[in-house]
Amino acid sequence: MILLKTALILALTSAAPEAAPAKSGCATTSIEVALRHLFERYKDGGTLDVTRDSGEPITPRFIAESLKVRDVPNGYALIENPDLIETFEAALFKNPNGYHLVVVSSGASVSHTAVFKCDAEGLKADNTALELSDAEAVQLYTDAGLLKANAKKGLSEKTLQDWAGSIVTLSLPRKGRVITIKANVDEPAGVYGKKLGTIDYVDGRFVVHSLAKKAR
Incomplete structure (x- = not known):
């Protein structure tokens, strides 16, 4: 899981x-x-x-x-x-x-x-302010171009499913109202810390943006 x-x-x-x-x-x-x-x-x-x-x-x-x-x-x-x-x-x-x-x-x-x-x-x-399901997190990796279907090398969905830790992390803004979503897996090399999307604070609510899709 x-x-x-x-x-x-x-x-x-x-x-x-x-x-x-x-x-x-x-x-x-x-x-x-x-x-x-x-x-x-x-x-x-x-x-x-x-x-x-x-x-x-x-x-x-x-x-x-x-x-x-x-x-x-x-x-x-x-x-x-x-x-x-x-x-x-x-x-x-x-x-x-x-x-x-x-x-x-x-x-x-x-x-x-x-x-x-x-x-x-x-x-x-606030139990509903920031909601991101497992499937949505995997989709963020896909939209960022980090996840390849049927990949023999590189990052796969199975790697994320088997990862023994958090697969995403949030970087809070020092200034402004935009939170950055980052990859939190360190295999394969080069993935850790990659930007996956953003969360904007608009009109009192948090709005998730992937790197490929409009806000939801």
């Missing part, structure tokens, strides 16, 4: 009963505040499952102290700490009603992507 489902993990676990969502300021929130609200609302970042080597709890203060890059004007942050197993990228996508916060992990065989939405109802996981 293609492990895209673990690459794009959007069905986040519910908050603990005692947790409270962010109550206000969605439209004017900065990346720092959005991350603080996230880790107040979801222990360990929901299914991001952020853990520390030391076993100490993940707290909003710890996350704030781990911001290696803090680009408030552009809504981008990089979370990195020797006590964290993975590195996390976060990007804020604002809309008239609030924002979406996307967090992507790297540094392990399976990268995790989580999406959260903040609006008048507060902060919550």
Whole structure:
């Protein structure tokens, strides 16, 4: 089974009963505040499952102290700490009603992507914001010219099906509102990191574009 489902993990676990969502300021929130609200609302970042080597709890203060890059004007942050197993990228996508916060992990065989939405109802996981099926991921490889039918050499669909890890990864924008979809398999040589498509944030929703087809 293609492990895209673990690459794009959007069905986040519910908050603990005692947790409270962010109550206000969605439209004017900065990346720092959005991350603080996230880790107040979801222990360990929901299914991001952020853990520390030391076993100490993940707290909003710890996350704030781990911001290696803090680009408030552009809504981008990089979370990195020797006590964290993975590195996390976060990007804020604002809309008239609030924002979406996307967090992507790297540094392990399976990268995790989580999406959260903040609006008048507060902060919550958005289970439908970024949906990409296994078949759609394979199609992205085909549209990018990386997948050949009945290939004896090079990348085949069977290679993707048998791949023991995430086959795609998302590169969040340092500036702008366009996420880049990249290949996450390193065999055969030259495939890893190839651009497969983009995801544009338009009118409060994420729109997928392959390299050969119109947006869906």
